[in-house]
Amino acid sequence: MxxxxxxxxxxxxxxxxxxxxxxxxxxxxxxxxxxxxxxxxxxxxxxxxxxxxxxxxxxxxxxxxxxxxxxxxxxxxxEPLEGRLPDPVVSPASGPDPEQAALLADSVGLAxxxxxxxxxxxxxxxxxxxxxxxxxxxxxxxxxxxxxxxxxxxxxxxxxxxxxxAPVPDPDLARQREIVTAFIAAAHRGDFAELVALLDPDVVLRADAGALTGGGLAEVRGAANVAGQALTFRRYSPSTAHAALVNGLAGVVNTVDGEPSAVMSFTITDGRIVEIDILADPDRLSRLDLSVLTD
Missing domain, CATH: 1.20.140 (Butyryl-CoA Dehydrogenase, subunit A; domain 3)
Structure with a gap:
């Protein structure tokens, strides 16, 4: 050598x-x-x-x-980076690989x-x-x-x-998963009341559709407003919302016709969703290795 x-x-x-x-x-x-x-x-x-x-x-x-x-x-x-969401680190629901675990030491969530x-x-x-x-x-x-x-x-x-x-997420990953699953199911059913019940009153939703789509970064605040926005997720049925870890927290990778369309990260504090971060930028999604989650 x-x-x-x-x-x-x-x-x-x-x-x-x-x-x-x-x-x-x-x-x-x-x-x-x-x-x-x-x-x-x-x-x-x-x-x-x-x-x-x-x-x-x-x-x-x-x-x-x-x-x-x-x-x-x-x-x-x-354009400042705060004009778009940071890159998510997406792992299977079973847990990150060693490289991802090292990258996410100390639970660096998107929030x-x-x-x-x-x-x-x-x-x-x-x-x-x-x-x-x-x-x-x-x-x-x-x-x-x-x-x-x-x-x-x-x-x-x-x-x-x-x-x-920066909210401090609840440490119980299994409970996080239950709440995320309930949120996706309520959105698919169009259950506005259930959505509001799962959300913190001051919840923040950020969605980054990417500059190329003309969408950019949008922000919605408040349980009623976020629940109303979540009703547009009805196309994401439980069968197209694949469980994942996003920066170590419970999240989902949504697909349309088998192709990844969005990565959703949920920050849950005291049993309620306080932040939802959605990356739906096609260009940036194409650079993430999501095959292990959607195959």
Whole structure:
């Protein structure tokens, strides 16, 4: 084994962790892969023998790459990512594979990712690296060009935003599944009263149909309004709503004529649905491997 092969092996041992960092930073699976690849390129140009803690070094490199990517989005005045749902990680109802499990450590649901999209790039970096991956503020500070105390303040502001906005899902996955199944059945029957009973009064539904369809991201709030919207799901009978885990939570992959048409994620708190996130963008759905769920 030559030096490059040895280095590649060491890098691969950290790949899952690095992708988890990048996914939380970017909310995009494709961009997360790009960030990890960029970290490998930078490592291959570095004298790795001088790196004492390779995992820590790679984590900060990925953080810096992601920060640059977030800032580039803003400087180019591109459509902000909060204008679309983050990419979902879809797994069979039986559970995620090892790679998906590593990516979703600490239960990063879509509801949390949506809140992270509202942070500034520097706030997001400080929060993700420190609160999710225990990177010291002394190592975060140079990445954002601030003192450790200022980096701590960035994370603190982000933490308050997250705690005030991101619902904490109930941990009982079996109970989550029961509620989701009941919701799909009630929508198929057109049972408005049952739908309202399953929803939190302040429930939020987000549906991303994609820019190419002219739909974009739409948001509906309140139990009555969301229940009314859910009545349009009547075409999704229980036979076309395939049970899945979406970012570790109970969800479904809907199909029309055997083809995936939407991924639905449900966040359930205190026994009621508080958030529903629906990705129905045909372009983005085509990039997800959903065959294991719909075969």
């Amino acid at each position: 030559n030096d490059r092969e040895y280095l590649a092996g060491r890098f691969e041992a950290h790949r899952g962790h690095l992708k988890a960092v990048a996914y939380r930073m970017l909310g995009s699976l494709t961009e997360a892969e790009d960030a990890v690849q960029e970290a490998w390129l930078r490592l291959s140009r570095t004298d790795a023998g001088e790196v004492e803690n390779l995992g820590g070094w790679l984590t900060t490199v990925v953080g810096r790459v992601c920060l640059d990517m977030l800032r580039t989005r803003t400087s180019r005045r591109e 949390l990712l949506v809140v992270l999209e509202s942070l500034t790039p520097a706030e997001r970096l400080a929060f993700v690296l420190h609160d999710m991956f225990a990177v010291p503020f002394e190592e975060i500070a140079p990445l954002v060009g601030r003192s450790p105390a200022s980096a701590r303040q960035l994370a603190s502001r982000a933490r308050r935003r997250v705690r005030g906005s």
